[in-house]
Amino acid sequence: MTTALITGATSGIGKATAELFAKNKINLILCGRRKDKLIALQKELSTLVDVQILQFDVTNLIQVKNAFDSLKEKIELIDILINNAGGAHGLASFEQANFEDMDLMIDTNIKGLIYVSRLITPFMVQKKRGTIINISSIAGKESYPFGNVYSATKHAVDALTKGMRFDFNPYGIKVASINPGMVETEFSNVRFKGDEKRAKSVYDGIHPLLAQDIADAIYYMASRPSHVVISDLTILPVAQASAQVVNRNK
Numbered sequence: 642m643t644t645a646l647i648t649g650a651t652s653g654i655g656k657a658t659a660e661l662f663a664k665n666k667i668n669l670i671l672c673g674r675r676k677d678k679l680i681a682l683q684k685e686l687s688t689l690v691d692v693q694i695l696q697f698d699v700t701n702l703i704q705v706k707n708a709f710d711s712l713k714e715k716i717e718l719i720d721i722l723i724n725n726a727g728g729a730h731g732l733a734s735f736e737q738a739n740f741e742d743m744d745l746m747i748d749t750n751i752k753g754l755i756y757v758s759r760l761i762t763p764f765m766v767q768k769k770r771g772t773i774i775n776i777s778s779i780a781g782k783e784s785y786p787f788g789n790v791y792s793a794t795k796h797a798v799d800a801l802t803k804g805m806r807f808d809f810n811p812y813g814i815k816v817a818s819i820n821p822g823m824v825e826t827e828f829s830n831v832r833f834k835g836d837e838k839r840a841k842s843v844y845d846g847i848h849p850l851l852a853q854d855i856a857d858a859i860y861y862m863a864s865r866p867s868h869v870v871i872s873d874l875t876i877l878p879v880a881q882a883s884a885q886v887v888n889r890n891k
């Protein structure tokens with residue numbers, strides 16, 4: 642049976658992907674910081690497949706290493722890695738952006754993805770098999786006003802995806818990225834630090850993507866025949882023409 646590790650499985654895109662993978666009989670290793678959410682999801686999905694949970698913060702290399710060491714036999718079996726944990730913190734003009742927010746985005750979206758991938762890929766290389774899907778963003782393709790550092794971190798994800806594709810080419814490992822536009826998840830609540838009104842207003846007058854729309858695409862990418870890799874996929878709600886151009890007339 643296939644085994645997938647999903648980071649950021651406690652909400653949004655990661656959770657929807659876990660649910661869809663379980664329906665399709667893919668064993669799961671689910672990761673996140675919120676243990677109660679991991680336990681609830683494990684309970685929900687373990688009637689369908691084997692579900693292991695690992696609680697750690699992707700920004701903390703020691704925590705990532707310890708978590709993987711605690712599940713070594715299963716980590717070695719991973720066929721699919723979904724690098725999804727991440728997010729935006731703040732939305733401010735560069736000269737006013739908060740240092741803690743900037744550090745957190747760099748540490749989570751870039752360094753977290755590097756730590757997780759660096760620890761898992763040696764086993765894929767050994768097996769000469771595996772699929773890595775990095776969740777980037779439309780912000781990884783274009784910058785937009787006030788998106789400065791978030792956008793830079795997602796451009797880095799794009800660059801890392803391409804770099805990994807070169808390095809893993811000799812081993813037949815598939816490396817892909819998916820670049821969603823506006824998806825209504827906890828993303829904006831996190832970006833605006835719990836200001837629900839402001840978070841909701843991001844989706845005013847549009848029909849945004851749902852986490853399930855991205856999960857569908859991830860599953861499609863992960864289930865192609867062995868000679869096919871969908872290397873780069875951008876998905877937008879119909880209302881969105883670019884990171885900035887959004888038709889709010891529904």
Ligand code: NDP
Pocket residue numbers: 648649650651652653654655672673674675678697698699700725726727728729749753776777778779820821822823824825826827828829831852
């Ligand atoms: P959510 O906020 O709903 O989910 C984010 C997930 O990341 C949570 O499960 C969270 O888990 C996890 N996470 C965040 N920080 C850490 C950390 N330091 N260590 C471990 N896990 C962490 O947002 P989305 O589902 O929308 O976001 C998923 C990915 O999709 C992100 O990389 C985001 O940048 C990207 N994306 C989102 C878009 C959108 O419009 N929503 C558009 C394009 C890309 P926990 O808090 O339990 O640790």
Ligand code: 8X3
Pocket residue numbers: 777778779780788821822823884
């Ligand atoms: C999230 C998409 O455009 O809100 O990555 O930054 S956007």
